[in-house]
């Protein structure tokens with residue numbers, strides 16, 4: 372394979388093999404130019420929900436291109452966005468009444484942060500700080516890196532990142548420390564918002580925490596007038612077992628970010644949902660209170676049509692039952708590793724399973740990551756460990772047999788890792 376001109380994301384071109392060229396995607400698989408079918412066990416960075424190229428989504432895209440390309444969304448509107456906005460209001464926790472569209476998970480978070488600052492300022496009591504949870508990931512733009520964990524990923528850009536207040540991750544047995552830390556911060560009433568990934572911190576290592584902590588964080592935020600931002604970019608659309616993870620804590624966040632599974636993974640689109648109070652803070656005859664944000668492709672009609680088809684699939688097909696079955700299957704399949712000394716920790720939440728390989732030095736740059744990727748790829752499996760954390764986050768069409776093959780390979784990988792120690 373010869374190198375192309377493409378500079379790939381999160382790829383060290385000096386040491387990593389040339390990425391295989393994919394020529395086709397279907398169901399749970401992607402296929403290389405050489406004809407190798409690869410099981411997409413990570414849903415192509417967590418975006419594919421039902422499976423690659425769901426026919427109803429593809430059809431909706433084809434149909435939309437008969438009448439649309441892009442339409443400016445300031446000063447003009449269109450039906451795909453309007454219909455999608457009302458569908459999202461219906462599907463998300465009650466009380467999220469306004470939908471602001473953008474193009475990626477990162478931009479949906481940037482929008483959320485700006486809404487939070489705008490809310491307090493427009494209400495005449497500006498607040499200046501953002502509280503975040505240790506180990507979080509919210510994207511790779513300057514703002515989203517600022518509210519994410521600091522480390523090797525963003526060390527070079529540190530001078531541009533703004534300061535935030537970090538509360539500890541609520542590890543088992545230490546939940547109260549998290550709550551106390553947040554309460555101490557919120558008390559001085561300068562924290563505009565707390566942003567969290569509800570129930571599971573994805574890129575930070577698939578770290579799971581209980582819904583009760585989420586509910587309590589929301590209560591504390593409410594008590595001190597701090598807005599609560601739920602970044603459901605990864606957790607939305609069934610990943611944690613419910614449509615949105617916040618449902619498990621029975622909370623309505625003030626702001627909810629969604630992307631990835633919004634179009635079933637077919638096209639880039641994101642939405643930031645907000646309460647009426649946040650909208651009202653920006654609703655004024657004083658034009659200086661306008662919510663000053665846009666991107667050129669905001670609410671792309673074709674992407675909105677894809678998202679509407681995705682919503683239709685959730686309404687018309689037994690997706691919730693598929694998610695429940697996959698969640699059960701995942702739990703059963705990882706159970707055999709739960710007492711296995713080759714793993715430090717094995718856990719699942721909804722359709723997601725994660726296994727921490729016991730390999731000593733386990734930072735993101737640990738050699739074990741790329742070695743594991745190559746090991747799995749040779750076996751036709753797309754798995755992208757986070758350091759020593761092997762996780763399985765498949766599309767909902769994956770079969771039990773396919774997962775058996777995958778877990779057999781994980782078993783083999785663990786064996787090799789323990790031999791080479």
Ligand code: PLP
Nearest residue numbers: 475476477508509510573604605
């Ligand atoms: N927020 C969370 C929780 C994510 O997991 C991600 C991406 O993985 C993002 C935000 C950023 O989304 P995007 O890569 O679409 O910008």
